Amino acid sequence: MKLIRTVLGDLDPAEFGLCNAHDHLFFRSALLPGQELDDRAAAAAELAAFRAAGGRAVVQWTPHGLGRHAGELPGLARESGVHLVAATGLHRAAHYERLPAMETLAELFTAELTEGITDGVRAGLIKVAGAFHRLDAHATATLHAAAAAHHATGAPIAVHHEHGSAAAEVLTLLCTELGVPASSVILGHLNRAPDAGLVRELAAAGAYLAVDGPSRANHATDWRLPELLAELVGAGHAHQLLLGGDTTTAAARSVSADGPGMPHLLTGLRPRLTRLLGEQAVELMLRQNPARAFAVAWRA
Template structure:
């Protein structure tokens, strides 16, 4: 079988993915963000349309199980906007939930959502999303990562990791790749922009994992001003082929329709700066070819 990106409209040739926002949210709700739920279908449609108008071709929604994925809405939104969408299974940090599924069934749940569909009417997921802690891996993180590894081995799916402070990625690699046998190129280390340590980033890149810098849609992180320099450093160190970019829009106030940066900012605000610093070839690699490899899977 040839690699395929598992979108909400079916499996897709990775070459057709287009310019990709590799980590974002159309729908998201958590008890940690009261009053800022992403739950409005017309607003999600408008955000996708704005992203498409800016030159975007694909969005990977990292919203996992139990946080208002609205998975059944995604196929129609994708078709209407002409934007490929990838949905996620998995679990976030325990603090986001009032109630969690039975831990004994997490691997089964993730696998079912990847191979059968999300709920009774939703599409199949194309990504497993789990989370580390603040500075290390607590028991919940270790259990979810063990379940994610089992689901990966059953399906081939990539695993995206939310690092709360951009830290503990080395512990994630030790667990997922060292102990649980997940190939490094199937691991996407997220939010590394929150921990702008160039030496650590280069060490993580040497593992072979993908490094995701996702958060410019927040436009409020203390390390945002260091993002461009961080990417330039990694490209100059020879790791351009492992870099991913995403907006990570997690609140209604951050959407472009609410005068926030939203999904389009990745292409209207960040892309020109990247092109000026790195050249168009590197930008095409980061926004188009790298996501095609990161999310293109030999499904089984």
């Protein structure tokens, strides 16, 4: 049986509900000084606002070493009534002041998926990253470790693509060379890649596509987001699309700052997409697709 591994335990996918498939409650990066997401009260308020807008699930893509505050997640899930999924994995090297030993990564990722990150809070996905238009040594080593952890557990692999680049290289390495099924790979930030033809090719390979940009609604690639989704739906890829907010800075929060935050996915973007694409397609992106993408027949 396939189950979604949440911070409160494994969950029947039918209970997942409307899902923000890529966001951050907590995040601390060396590249974003002064914009840390490390305030529990602000995280709770953001979740409450998302819940009030109809949201029922949030997948947090914050990986190992970037201030996940995994111990806070069960309490936040209980208080908000929102299912939370935590991540293991590793981001680009530039986000870290200090990195774990690369030869330990596969073991680390597997342990956080099976034994837990802290106090029995187990990760439900592996988040990794490519480099800008290429796979550097760090990305290659991290992807190898992610593939090993996937084969040990069945966990999905979610990938940050810097400015939407290097997604084809990631799929070649993970799927062609390392044997990860494309259906277990989630390609993030593809709305930041202006080449719609390339995105269609990536979709044809069978991976899930995470379109995750409303927190940067002033960016050209994000206000073009509906156009890209319409093209992918028209090409027959509606069943592979996921939507997320990707709130990575304190300024992007809706309750404690001036950003659109998590609720915007449902209060701002969802109505626009429903008018453009129809309710059935949007329900797929927000409910059925994430329930399939994050559900696993766990091997450990």
